[in-house]
Amino acid sequence: MKTYELGIKLNGQAVSAQVHAHETLLDVLRKKLGAKEVKNGCGKGDCGACTVMLDGTAVNACLTLALQANGREVTTVRGVGTEDQPHPIQESFVRHGAIQCGYCTPGMVVSAKALLDRIPNPDRGQIREGISGNLCRCTGYNKIIEAIENAASKAQS
Amino acid sequence: MSENPKNKTEGPDYQYIGKPMPRHDAWDKVFGRTKYADDFDMPGMLYGKVLRSAYPAAKILSIDTSEAEKMPGVEAVLTAKDVPNNETVTRFGQTHQVGGFEGLYRVLADKKVRYMGDAIALVAAETEEIAEEAVGLIKVGYEPLPGVFDPLEAIKPGAYQVGEAESNVICSYQVRKGDVEEGFARSDVIIENTYRVPFVEHAFMEPESGMAWVDDAGVITIRVSTQVIEHFRDVAEVLGVPHNKVRVIAPMVGGGFGSKEDISVESFIALLAWKTGKPVKMTWTREESIRSSSKRHPYVMRYKTGATKDGKLMAMEAELISDAGGHIYLSPWVLLYSTVDATGPYDISHVKVDASTVLTNNTFCSANRGFGSPQVCYAYECQMDELAKKLNLSPLEIRKKNYLHKGDALATGRVLDYAVETEQTAEKALAALGEPSKPSSSTEKIGRGLASGFMSYGRMTFLHDTSRSFVSVELDGSVTVKCGLQDIGGGQASSVASIAAEVLGVHMEEVKVFIGDTALTPIAGTTTATRMLYMSGNATVKAAEAVKNNLLPKAAEMLEADPKDLVFRDKKVFVKGAPTHGIPFDQVVKACAADGIQLYNVAQFNAPFRELMDFKTGQGQVFPDFTFGSHAAEVSVDTETGKVKVLKLVACYDVGQAINSLSAEGQLEGGALYGLGYGLIEEVILDKGITLTPSFSEYLIPTALDAPHVRTIMVESRDGAGPFGAKGIGEPSCNSIAPAVANAVTDAIGRRILDIPITPEKILRALGKL
Numbered sequence: 064m065k066t067y068e069l070g071i072k073l074n075g076q077a078v079s080a081q082v083h084a085h086e087t088l089l090d091v092l093r094k095k096l097g098a099k100e101v102k103n104g105c106g107k108g109d110c111g112a113c114t115v116m117l118d119g120t121a122v123n124a125c126l127t128l129a130l131q132a133n134g135r136e137v138t139t140v141r142g143v144g145t146e147d148q149p150h151p152i153q154e155s156f157v158r159h160g161a162i163q164c165g166y167c168t169p170g171m172v173v174s175a176k177a178l179l180d181r182i183p184n185p186d187r188g189q190i191r192e193g194i195s196g197n198l199c200r201c202t203g204y205n206k207i208i209e210a211i212e213n214a215a216s217k218a219q220s
Numbered sequence: 221m222s223e224n225p226k227n228k229t230e231g232p233d234y235q236y237i238g239k240p241m242p243r244h245d246a247w248d249k250v251f252g253r254t255k256y257a258d259d260f261d262m263p264g265m266l267y268g269k270v271l272r273s274a275y276p277a278a279k280i281l282s283i284d285t286s287e288a289e290k291m292p293g294v295e296a297v298l299t300a301k302d303v304p305n306n307e308t309v310t311r312f313g314q315t316h317q318v319g320g321f322e323g324l325y326r327v328l329a330d331k332k333v334r335y336m337g338d339a340i341a342l343v344a345a346e347t348e349e350i351a352e353e354a355v356g357l358i359k360v361g362y363e364p365l366p367g368v369f370d371p372l373e374a375i376k377p378g379a380y381q382v383g384e385a386e387s388n389v390i391c392s393y394q395v396r397k398g399d400v401e402e403g404f405a406r407s408d409v410i411i412e413n414t415y416r417v418p419f420v421e422h423a424f425m426e427p428e429s430g431m432a433w434v435d436d437a438g439v440i441t442i443r444v445s446t447q448v449i450e451h452f453r454d455v456a457e458v459l460g461v462p463h464n465k466v467r468v469i470a471p472m473v474g475g476g477f478g479s480k481e482d483i484s485v486e487s488f489i490a491l492l493a494w495k496t497g498k499p500v501k502m503t504w505t506r507e508e509s510i511r512s513s514s515k516r517h518p519y520v521m522r523y524k525t526g527a528t529k530d531g532k533l534m535a536m537e538a539e540l541i542s543d544a545g546g547h548i549y550l551s552p553w554v555l556l557y558s559t560v561d562a563t564g565p566y567d568i569s570h571v572k573v574d575a576s577t578v579l580t581n582n583t584f585c586s587a588n589r590g591f592g593s594p595q596v597c598y599a600y601e602c603q604m605d606e607l608a609k610k611l612n613l614s615p616l617e618i619r620k621k622n623y624l625h626k627g628d629a630l631a632t633g634r635v636l637d638y639a640v641e642t643e644q645t646a647e648k649a650l651a652a653l654g655e656p657s658k659p660s661s662s663t664e665k666i667g668r669g670l671a672s673g674f675m676s677y678g679r680m681t682f683l684h685d686t687s688r689s690f691v692s693v694e695l696d697g698s699v700t701v702k703c704g705l706q707d708i709g710g711g712q713a714s715s716v717a718s719i720a721a722e723v724l725g726v727h728m729e730e731v732k733v734f735i736g737d738t739a740l741t742p743i744a745g746t747t748t749a750t751r752m753l754y755m756s757g758n759a760t761v762k763a764a765e766a767v768k769n770n771l772l773p774k775a776a777e778m779l780e781a782d783p784k785d786l787v788f789r790d791k792k793v794f795v796k797g798a799p800t801h802g803i804p805f806d807q808v809v810k811a812c813a814a815d816g817i818q819l820y821n822v823a824q825f826n827a828p829f830r831e832l833m834d835f836k837t838g839q840g841q842v843f844p845d846f847t848f849g850s851h852a853a854e855v856s857v858d859t860e861t862g863k864v865k866v867l868k869l870v871a872c873y874d875v876g877q878a879i880n881s882l883s884a885e886g887q888l889e890g891g892a893l894y895g896l897g898y899g900l901i902e903e904v905i906l907d908k909g910i911t912l913t914p915s916f917s918e919y920l921i922p923t924a925l926d927a928p929h930v931r932t933i934m935v936e937s938r939d940g941a942g943p944f945g946a947k948g949i950g951e952p953s954c955n956s957i958a959p960a961v962a963n964a965v966t967d968a969i970g971r972r973i974l975d976i977p978i979t980p981e982k983i984l985r986a987l988g989k990l
Binding site: 197 | 240242243245246247248249250251252253254255256258259422423424425426427472473474475477503505506708709710711882883885886889890891892893894915916917921922923924925927929930
């Protein structure tokens with residue numbers, strides 16, 4: 064089967080892989096680029112666990128063909144912030160108890176980042192809307208919403 | 221956020237216990253560092269896939285694997301004949317064998333298929349795609365059988381036989397207390413209704429996944445997303461090898477909710493790795509997970525409840541029939557919970573409960589958060605409101621006349637010897653609803669509902685449950701805990717860390733917890749039955765206190781004080797009242813090490829051990845203790861569209877003592893939404909055994925847009941059987957939501973909808989608009 068050279072900027076680093084035309088960005092990130100922080104919860108765009116940003120817009124990596132990302136910037140939760148430089152959203156998620164099993168967390172944090180990039184000071188309705196594509200079965204969303212609200216107000220002040 | 225401080229009475233001066241603490245595992249998770257089962261790769265690993273049945277009920281006439289075996293890249297194709305012990309009895313988390321009551325576990329179907337998820341063959345191949353294609357090349361000859369899909373049909377004599385036994389009834393229990401006929405004769409009002417509750421999907425975010433390999437010492441090692449690492453015994457029996465030749469490791473689990481209590485991929489990947497000599501990974505797709513793994517049992521529940529005109533409950537008669545689906549698994553246990561919990565947290569003189577669980581050719585059912593308790597809670601709490609309405613009493617009034625209190629006995633004779641604060645929780649939950657909301661349009665009706673519930677924590681006492689924990693202090697004063705628990709997201713690991721920190725007076729950051737490895741961590745039992753904090757928390761207290769007691773004499777000598785007067789806190793040991801004159805904790809440890817004093821302890825905590833209950837009368841002590849609480853809801857119902865909006869939701873439960881108040885609140889909030897989904901939207905729909913809702917676009921769970929703000933109120937009686945007086949909250953937290961919402965809907969529209977989920981369609985039907 065024919066393969067193509069995929070070149071993307073993954074969390075600021077230029078990386079490449081040989082991919083098939085039918086391969087999803089999710090599979091390539093996890094299996095060929097070692098980005099295991101991107102989770103697979105359903106593989107068909109229902110749960111949001113695989114949310115990444117493509118040139119700053121949140122997308123489901125499972126619904127994006129890898130080649131659609133060619134030449135573009137892909138940001139995972141590790142691109143939002145790391146141990147050395149945590150993003151306020153990440154600190155807020157931890158401090159507010161917004162994390163239980165943590166499987167939805169990488170996608171949830173990326174969606175929150177995309178939301179705050181777009182609307183720096185969202186109201187609760189906008190926050191709910193912003194993460195409505197990310198399912199969480201553990202938390203009841205309360206603490207996630209509080210965490211995002213708090214991160215936004217911190218970034219504002 | 222937390223309302224906890226306001227509701228807290230003055231308690232002991234703990235350093236960590238009861239405080240809102242960010243969990244240690246949260247940092248790894250928020251940076252995407254935590255590895256779940258599917259995130260591990262090994263060089264040369266193969267991918268495993270399962271061939272599942274094409275029919276819900278059929279005879280298997282032949283299986284031809286030759287084409288699949290010939291396919292390049294395929295390394296193994298296995299069927300039942302390749303499994304050394306294809307049928308076994310799963311025994312986990314229990315030291316006491318209770319005979320034929322246990323679940324039969326069959327690895328691969330050979331003669332007969334019993335539901336659509338039945339596994340028939342396994343493939344291991346170089347890539348997932350090859351494995352998938354090879355599965356498609358396996359030819360199975362079936363003789364389709366009629367099957368039976370309704371438990372009320374399956375229970376009849378002469379019904380289609382799902383399994384090998386003559387009857388589809390797996391087991392039945394009875395509770396007999398007083399004389400119900402006399403109780404009804406003395407009742408002024410009697411309410412009789414039949415309630416139906418649906419199949420529920422657990423919908424954890426991480427699908428079942430694992431990897432197995434044979435290590436360099438010949439040990440079959442399985443890293444798997446599970447609530448029960450103790451299945452190593454079952455896998456060993458399947459393979460016919462000694463128990464100590466199978467090792468199971470549980471990494472952080474992406475949600476369990478009961479479905480990862482039963483074996484999922486373990487035996488499959490162990491068999492494939494054993495046959496090929498290579499590591500084998502298997503991860504189920506979401507569709508495979510929904511179609512094949514366990515569900516919450518649907519129940520048909522006929523309830524007849526009688527009360528005097530002043531609202532005192534006189535008699536309750538309940539007939540419970542649960543649909544176990546195609547295999548037994550934990551159905552007998554789940555039914556036993558329903559049976560014991562059937563009367564609710566109420567004192568009733570005359571009780572008659574008859575409960576049966578029945579095989580059908582539907583997807584099998586097993587543990588699901590609440591374990592048989594939410595089903596009956598829905599029925600008994602709807603009954604309470606119907607009685608209240610007929611007697612012109614408020615929902616709170618009628619409940620207050622009947623709540624059990626500490627020292628009272630359940631209908632099963634169990635005396636409640638720990639706190640029972642149901643009344644307080646109901647009053648607080650209802651009061652927290654505040655001023656009633658106003659309808660936002662002329663078609664909207666507002667209603668309020670209350671429901672109380674109770675559920676056990678800790679496993680059934682006749683299983684003789686135990687847990688172990690190892691605590692050691694290192695020379696630099698840091699602390700190591702090794703506890704074979706599974707962390708499924710509830711903060712299980714973090715809880716034992718804070719307990720060790722509290723007892724030894726070190727900081728949370730200085731405690732490292734190793735979990736979930738049958739070879740390296742002492743067996744702590746299952747992360748199920750809301751037992752982990754109760755069991756492993758108590759074991760950790762015991763181990764940490766033993767270590768502290770070892771350090772005490774030396775510390776007393778160094779401080780020239782009486783050991784009884786010493787306090788361990790803030791990495792120091794000091795005489796009570798003189799924290800500034802302390803000596804650093806690590807100096808005490810070093811001095812003890814120099815003297816050869818033992819710096820570690822492994823402790824075992826045993827739950828109360830009891831004998832089996834009497835199944836004909838229900839009399840016996842089945843559980844260590846119970847958690848009590850209430851939910852209150854305010855809803856608006858649009859009478860034109862049937863849409864229900866939850867405006868306010870209050871969860872008020874007695875948690876005994878929160879260990880980490882942030883985590884305990886998280887359980888209450890998450891449990892509330894889990895229960896709300898049950899009441900309003902969730903249902904696995906099966907048509908003659910075929911799942912019509914195999915993905916999250918058909919099986920809907922609440923999103924952030926559906927989730928109301930949940931107000932949590934934690935009552936802390938400090939009178940539970942867990943560490944520091946804690947009770948368990950993981951499962952009880954989702955118990956009484958569905959009836960609270962149902963009661964609110966009834967209050968709004970004046971009609972009772974007996975079956976959940978309460979969909980807009982059912983509301984419009986009840987209003988006569990459909």
